[in-house]
Amino acid sequence: GAGVSQSPSNKVTEKGKDVELRCDPISGHTALYWYRQSLGQGLEFLIYFQGNSAPDKSGLPSDRFSAERTGGSVSTLTIQRTQQEDSAVYLCASRRDHYNEQFFGPGTRLTVL
Amino acid sequence: DAKTTQPTSMDCAEGRAANLPCNHSTISGNEYVYWYRQIHSQGPQYIIHGLKNNETNEMASLIITEDRKSSTLILPHATLRDTAVYYCIVRVGYRDDKIIFGKGTRLHILP
Numbered sequence: 001g002a003g004v005s006q007s008p009s010n011k012v013t014e015k016g017k018d019v020e021l022r023c024d025p026i027s028g029h030t031a032l033y034w035y036r037q038s039l040g041q042g043l044e045f046l047i048y049f050q051g052n053s054a055p056d057k058s059g060l061p062s063d064r065f066s067a068e069r070t071g072g073s074v075s076t077l078t079i080q081r082t083q084q085e086d087s088a089v090y091l092c093a094s095r096r097d098h099y100n101e102q103f104f105g106p107g108t109r110l111t112v113l
Numbered sequence: 114d115a116k117t118t119q120p121t122s123m124d125c126a127e128g129r130a131a132n133l134p135c136n137h138s139t140i141s142g143n144e145y146v147y148w149y150r151q152i153h154s155q156g157p158q159y160i161i162h163g164l165k166n167n168e169t170n171e172m173a174s175l176i177i178t179e180d181r182k183s184s185t186l187i188l189p190h191a192t193l194r195d196t197a198v199y200y201c202i203v204r205v206g207y208r209d210d211k212i213i214f215g216k217g218t219r220l221h222i223l224p
Contacts, residue, residue, distance in 0.1 A: 104156030
């Protein structure tokens, strides 16, 4: 079946602009995660949605970052007033339940000029 | 913070078994050990997971020590396509499921 999809695959923006990144999880998966990965670095946790519970936002680096998940499916990560240090690959993952593995999307490569 | 420690990099000859170690000395009784890998320019891919028994699937084997403080991922016949960063992860519990990735081990398969 279809895996996790993300769009756009690449995004180039100017410093100070807002961007929206989209994640379509696998159908039926209740958990959704956002991570980012800077060049040569490991994955940095950003935010986690589980069902109808309040999201765990503890990994968001600043209040310029926000995310929502509508209808328990699609999620959008929004970065306001982008900075050059926001340049990274943003990865989304979904998981069916607590004891199963995460499935990752291909990521969105964000470049802030 | 990641609850695991792994070597930064390793080399393995093509066709040989690749053995990737991971230390997780503070693991709790209800925490699982998961392994993922990330091939260049792709998202991470699940490999295998286990609680205390050794596990094997079509991709790899996972050997967990009796005290559960360390584990080894074994790729039995490494190929060039196995060149990737391998992440060992300890799940932090049933309710708090913020999975934290460390820096992983960069595995180079040598022809």
